[in-house]
Amino acid sequence: MSGGGTDRAGGGDASVVTERTRLRRMREKGSHRRADLDAVLGAGFLCHLGVPVDGTTMVVPTAYGVEGDQLYLHGSVASRSLVQAPDTTVCVTVTHVDGLVLARSVFEHGVNYRCAMIYGVPRVVTDPDEKLRGLRALTEQSSPGQWEYVRQPSRKELAATAVLALDLTEASVKTRSGPPDDGDSEDAALGLWAGVLPVVTTFGEPVTDPVLPADVVPPAHVASRAGRVLGE
Numbered sequence: 001m002s003g004g005g006t007d008r009a010g011g012g013d014a015s016v017v018t019e020r021t022r023l024r025r026m027r028e029k030g031s032h033r034r035a036d037l038d039a040v041l042g043a044g045f046l047c048h049l050g051v052p053v054d055g056t057t058m059v060v061p062t063a064y065g066v067e068g069d070q071l072y073l074h075g076s077v078a079s080r081s082l083v084q085a086p087d088t089t090v091c092v093t094v095t096h097v098d099g100l101v102l103a104r105s106v107f108e109h110g111v112n113y114r115c116a117m118i119y120g121v122p123r124v125v126t127d128p129d130e131k132l133r134g135l136r137a138l139t140e141q142s143s144p145g146q147w148e149y150v151r152q153p154s155r156k157e158l159a160a161t162a163v164l165a166l167d168l169t170e171a172s173v174k175t176r177s178g179p180p181d182d183g184d185s186e187d188a189a190l191g192l193w194a195g196v197l198p199v200v201t202t203f204g205e206p207v208t209d210p211v212l213p214a215d216v217v218p219p220a221h222v223a224s225r226a227g228r229v230l231g232e
Helices: 034-042 080-087 128-142 155-159 186-190
Strands: 046-053 056-067 070-076 090-102 110-120 161-167 171-176 195-198
Touching (some): 034 056, 034 110, 034 171, 046 070, 046 080, 056 080, 056 128, 070 080, 070 128, 080 161, 110 161, 128 155, 128 161, 155 161
Antiparallel strands (some): 046 056, 070 161, 090 110, 090 195, 110 171
């Protein structure tokens, strides 16, 4: 580990490496390449926002959206986590669990995963056009096509909604894939099963609001996702 300051990780699209994002353990599983960060962020829509609130640390699960170099978060203007976040450094994490790694010993058990960590001081989005772009990014991240299908926010709703923007410059990615690591150890002679139990998140069939008339069916951008894997 080096001293203070920043440097560039290898690769043409690499991000700035800081003391917060420098990979210290299992560096072979890590990356600072922007393409790897985009892949993790693009595969989901739920993150966890870690922020100091009233002298303690609060971790809030929330939806996110990405546009360009900005990650957008939103919530009520009364939310303590969003009100205090612009005054301090926060950490946003996005994690996808791909499988349970079941080894021959408890010590070698693990998880196949993809994870991104993003640090920075978020800013409150005050420009009306950017606020709409941020909310559109949030909506489209989870349900592509939904922004144009439904009614968009009114002035009153926009006034009640806080949108934060966090730059993606200071970030790192870690992943783990493949079988257990003890295939060539002494435990291989035990004759026990070992391998990976995959974890896959898929969308189910849309469940219609019971108050809707029978002739109102799910739009194509919703119905077409049934049976598809999240992130594909």
